[in-house]
Amino acid sequence: MARRRAALLALALLLLAAVAAGLGRSLHRALTPPPAPHGPPATAARVSYPYGPPLAVVEVAGEAYERGYQQGRAVAARIRAGYGAILAHVARGVEERLHLPGWCAGPLLDFVWWRLAPYVPEWFREEMAGLAAGAGIPYRTVCRVHAIPTLTERGCASFAATRSAAGGPLIHLRNLDWAVESNIQRYCQLTVVRPARGLPFVNVGWSGFLGAVSGMNAAGLSIAEITARSAADRLAGRPMVVRLREVLQEARTLEEAVAILTRGRRTHGFNYVVASALEDAAAAVEVNAEAYARFAPGDPREAAGATGRWARTLPGVVVRASFCLDPRLRAAERAVGGDPERPGLEPPRGAGYRVRYRRQAELLAGRLGHLDVAAAEAIARAIAPASNLQSVVYRFPELYVANAAPLTRFDEQAKWAARAAAQPYRRFDLRAWFPETAAP
Structure with a gap:
């Protein structure tokens, strides 16, 4: 907590120093x-609530600016309300953890985006601009919201089991544990995207959020990420939410997905679990700003390395929570009991290891050969903490999505009952939107 407070305070001071040094013009840019095309897009988004509110399904298509504008125009009220909720949550965090006025959150997020912006592709910025224009909100506000995932931490869990381990089609679980107190779950959304350039995909997120943390594309690629904070963290790099969006939009194979996750300048420590249903393949990709490591299902390197005594390796499965099994990456970690200032490797501790990793692996071990959607949902419930915001089970071409229930009380009992994995999972089939989707 003290380290986080010091880091955020340092960022705020750096922003003031940057402006004082004459970099305000760069921040303004x-x-x-980016310049908007002439006239609004002719095509409108299609919005539906197949299971009733609050889960919206928004279908967009075309070039980047068009897609953003279509979504912004179609669900403008949800975007404004959702942005207000998450920005208010960040402001409360600044007050409670840094003991600074809540308004400092805005300049802090501006600074984060300024550091990220040079590494954000032009098409993504164009989509952000279209969203701002369609929803009638400042572009700066869209930038601030898309800076939040780089600044904040998520304690998540994921596994992917290939056919040999599942006893059926490849199955991939993703639990996202983060910020249920913000009530962003009131604005949960599946964005169905048919880009003019790239692959059709479904982005599982929230209204107005263009980056990706969960989703599946028509080539059978599915994604998950888990924060694994590191001493090597930096702001100047391609944001995680942009990388995962690129996987959905560009990757046809597991190799292409791994290349997207590791290329160029990286920012923070993350564990990615990515799966390719058509190839019956998966990988855990551990990264920080300076190094990365890739592990295959049942990879013997997990048990053989210096971290092997903490690993639970299963044939045909990759399992991850918020710490790394690569010794180089673990040595730099601040997550789950890591201390880079001390010599040697600290054993992982706390719920991030005991529940999200170890218990998840033990439950998987007891179900090898019988891993279907119901089994994955049961594992998700067993490891989900009170902060469980979203849970997704991927079984291409289907995905099963659960979101936390909106909160009216904020005590632990209420949050526990509202966990995403304790709510009904809603089934969606990519073939309903993309008839050309390849058969599994």
């Missing part, structure tokens, strides 16, 4: 939208 980062927060200025």
Whole structure:
């Protein structure tokens, strides 16, 4: 907690120093939208609530600016409300953890985006500009919201089991544990995207969020990420939410997905679990700003390395929570009991290891050969903490999505009952939107 407070305070001071040094003009450029095409897009988004509110399904298509504008125009009220909720949550965090006025959250997020912006592709910025125009909100506000995932931590869990381990089609679980107190779950959304350039995909997120943390594309690629904070963390790099969006939009194979996750300048420590249903393949990709490591299902390197005594390796399965099994990456970690200032490797501790990793692996071990959707949902419930915001089970071409229930009380009992994995999972089939989707 003290380290986080010091880091955020340092960022705020760096922002003031940057402005004082005459870099305000550069900050202004980062927060200025790219030029818009002439006239609004002719095509409108399609919005539906197949299971009733709050889960919206928004279908968009075309070039980047068009897609953003379509979504912004179609669900403008949800975007404004959702942005207000998450920005208010960040402001409360600044007050409670840094003991600074809540308004400091805005300049802090501006600074984060300024550092990220040079590494954000132009098409993503164009989509952000279209969203801002369609929803009638400042582009700066869209930048601030998309800076939040780089600044905040998520304690998540994921596994992917290939056919040999599942006893059926490849199955992939993703639990996202983060910020249920924000009530962003009131604005949960599946964005169905048919880009003019790239692969059709479904982005599982929230209204107005263009980055990706969960989703599946028509080539059978599915994604998950888990924060694994590291001493090597930096802001200047391609944001995680942009990388995962690129996987959905560009990757046809597991190799292409891994290349996207590791290329160029990286920012923070993350564990990615990515799966390719058509190839019956999966990988855990551990990264920080300076190094990365890739593990295959049942990889013997997990048990053989210096971290092997903490690993639970299963044939045909990759399992991850918020710590790394690669010794180089673990040595730099601050997550789950890591201390880079001390010599040697600290054993992982706390719920991030005991529940999200170890218990998840033990439950998987007891179900090898019988891993279907119901089994994955049961594992998700067994490891989900009170902060469980979203849970997704991927079984291409289907995905099963659960979101936390909106909160009216904020005590632990209420949050526990509202966990995503304790709610009904909603089934979606990519073939309903993309008839050309390849058969599994």
